[in-house]
Each structure stands twice: as structure tokens, then as C-alpha cells.
Amino acid sequence: MNEIALQPETQDIVVDEVFPHSPETIWKTLTSGALMSRWMMVPTGFEPVEGNRFTFQTTAAGEWDGVIHCKVLEIRANERFVYAWKGGHEGNSDYGSRLDTVVTWTLSKVEGGTRLRLVHSGFVTPRNDTAFKNMSQGWTKVLSKIGAVTDEQS
Structure with missing residues (x-):
């Protein structure tokens, strides 16, 4: 077998929306811990x-304690925010299976506002199928919450 054949299949979640706000205003909503807790979960x-490690706490399952371990991988103010998103446990087969992914937020100035694009990449199939399904729906809701929180800041 060649090296490519040994690589696991992965899926990415992509959500894209245009908001009637400047990139600077959306950026503040994305990168303020206090505001982040209003559109996602409370970050600790x-x-x-770059390099900062933080966590989120969600519902535990099986051998997984529910902690999502994150590390800021890239910060380009008002343009790009990338962090690792790791959680789960090898002993879980559905919800709470081991997850080693990356979340990338990209902001682009467009006429009338900012395009916010989320790519949550690296869901290994079939191991992460449950997480992929649940989080695909969840990220769509998160973007609408980001819009509501940002509206309040304007």
C-alpha cells in the first residue's frame, strides 16, 4: 500500500455567511472570551x-470527561483565527469518540459587510460520523448566534 491509501478519510464542515458588520466588529465577537461564551461555550x-491553550466543557460521555482541548494556531487580526479542537476518548464509539480537528475562521470584507467562513476540518470517517453530523447542525446555529451577539455590539 502506498502512504495515501493508509491515510484516513476525512470530512470538513463549511459554513459561510455574510454579516452587515465590519471585519473589526466580527473579529471582536470571535476573539473576546466574554463574547465567545455567548455564542458557543464558556472558554477557560x-x-x-498564538500558542495559547484553552478548553471548553461540554457534556461528558462514556470514558470522555467532556473537555475540549484547544490551542490557538494562527491569529491574523480581522482576517483569520485558527485553533486546534481535540476531545473525546478512544473507548467511545459514537458521541465522545476521539476527535482531533482544526477550526478556521476567515473574515473577508465584502460589499455591505463581512463574509465569515468557518471550516471545521479533520473529521475521520467513520469514527467521527456522529460528531460530524451533530456539529454540522451546531455550527450553523453558532453562526446565527454570532450574528445576534455582533448586532448587540454595533
Whole structure:
């Protein structure tokens, strides 16, 4: 077998929306821990600094304690925010299976506002199929919450 054949199949979640706000306003909503807690989950230890590690707490399952371990991988103010998103446990087969993914937020100025594109990449099939399905729906809701929180900041 060649190396490509040994690589697992992965899926990415992509959600894209245009908001009637400047990139700077959307950026503040994305990178403020206090605001982040309103559109996603309360982050513990979050700072928008490359290399910073932080966590989110969600519902535990099986051998997984529900902690999502994140690390800021890239910060380009008002343009790009990337972090690792790891959680789950090898002992879980559905909800709470081991997850090692990357979340990328890209902001682009467009006429009338900002295009916000989320790519949550690296869901390994079939192991992460449950997470992929649940989070595909969840991220769509998160973007609408980001819009509502940003509206309040304007």
C-alpha cells in the first residue's frame, strides 16, 4: 500500500455567511472570551494569542470527561483565527469518540459587510460520523448566534 491509501478519510464542515458588520466588529465577537461564551461555550484560559491553550466543557460521555482541548494556531487580526479542537476518548464509539480537528475562521470584507467562513476540518470517517453530523447542525446555529451577539455590539 502506498502512504495515501493508509491515510484516513476525512470530512470538513463549511459554513459561510455574510454579516452587515465590519471585519473589526466580527473579529471582536470571535476573539473576546466574554463574547465567545455567548455564542458557543464558556472558554477557560482563552486569549487570542498564538500558542495559547484553552478548553471548553461540554457534556461528558462514556470514558470522555467532556473537555475540549484547544490551542490557538494562527491569529491574523480581522482576517483569520485558527485553533486546534481535540476531545473525546478512544473507548467511545459514537458521541465522545476521539476527535482531533482544526477550526478556521476567515473574515473577508465584502460589499455591505463581512463574509465569515468557518471550516471545521479533520473529521475521520467513520469514527467521527456522529460528531460530524451533530456539529454540522451546531455550527450553523453558532453562526446565527454570532450574528445576534455582533448586532448587540454595533
